[in-house]
Amino acid sequence: KNLSHSASNSIKQCITATRSNAEFGADHWGVGDCRPSPCRSIMTKKGEGSQVKESTDSSTTIEDDDVKARKQEIVKLTEQLIESINGGDYETYTKLCDPHLTAFEPEALGAGKSYKSQNTTIINPTVHLLGDDAACIAYIRLMQYIDRAGIARTRQTEETRVWHRKDTKWQNVHFHRSGNSSGMHPDPAAK
Numbered sequence: 001k002n003l004s005h006s007a008s009n010s011i012k013q014c015i016t017a018t019r020s021n022a023e024f025g026a027d028h029w030g031v032g033d034c035r036p037s038p039c040r041s042i043m044t045k046k047g048e049g050s051q052v053k054e055s056t057d058s059s060t061t062i063e064d065d066d067v068k069a070r071k072q073e074i075v076k077l078t079e080q081l082i083e084s085i086n087g088g089d090y091e092t093y094t095k096l097c098d099p100h101l102t103a104f105e106p107e108a109l110g111a112g113k114s115y116k117s118q119n120t121t122i123i124n125p126t127v128h129l130l131g132d133d134a135a136c137i138a139y140i141r142l143m144q145y146i147d148r149a150g151i152a153r154t155r156q157t158e159e160t161r162v163w164h165r166k167d168t169k170w171q172n173v174h175f176h177r178s179g180n181s182s183g184m185h186p187d188p189a190a191k
C-alpha cells in the first residue's frame with residue numbers, strides 16, 4: 001500500500017517544518033524540560049525566555065483523548081526502536097522498521113562511532129498525526145556515553161521519524177538525523 005497523496009504532502013510539510021525548527025540550533029530549543037510530553041511543546045525565540053504552549057481548552061473530549069493516545073503511541077514506538085538499536089535487538093528493530101526504510105544520518109557517510117555504553121533520552125518530542133495511518137515525530141536525542149578512552153561524554157542530535165501503519169502495525173519508513181555538537185563535549189578518540 002502507498003501513502004495517500006494528502007498524507008504524502010503532510011509528511012513533506014512535517015519534514016520541512018522540522019528542518020526549519022532545527023535551524024534555530026540547540027540554544028533555542030528550550031531543552032530545560034526533559035519530560036517527554038507529546039501534548040505540549042516549548043517554543044523559544046531569540047531574546048525571549050522559554051514559553052510553554054499548552055491547550056487552553058479545559059474540556060476533554062473523546063477525540064482529544066484519542067489524539068493524545070495516538071501521539072503517545074508514536075513516542076513509545078520511537079523509544080522502543082531506539083532501545084532496540086542501543087541494545088542490539090535486531091528482532092525488535094526489524095519488526096519496527098519497514099524493509100525499505102530510507103534514512104539520512106551521519107553514520108551513512110562513515111562517521112559512525114563505537115561506544116562502550118550509551119544512555120539515550122528523547123527530549124521534547126513533537127508528533128504530527130497525518131491521517132489515520134501516518135505520523136511524523138521530531139525530537140532532540142541526547143546520548144550519554146563512555147568513549148574509547150573511558151571518558152563520559154554527551155552528544156545531542158535532532159531526529160525526525162516518519163511512521164506508517166500497515167495492517168494495524170506501525171513501521172518506521174523514514175528517518176533523518178542531524179548532528180549538533182553545540183555545547184557538547186567532543187570525543188577526541190573518535191578522530
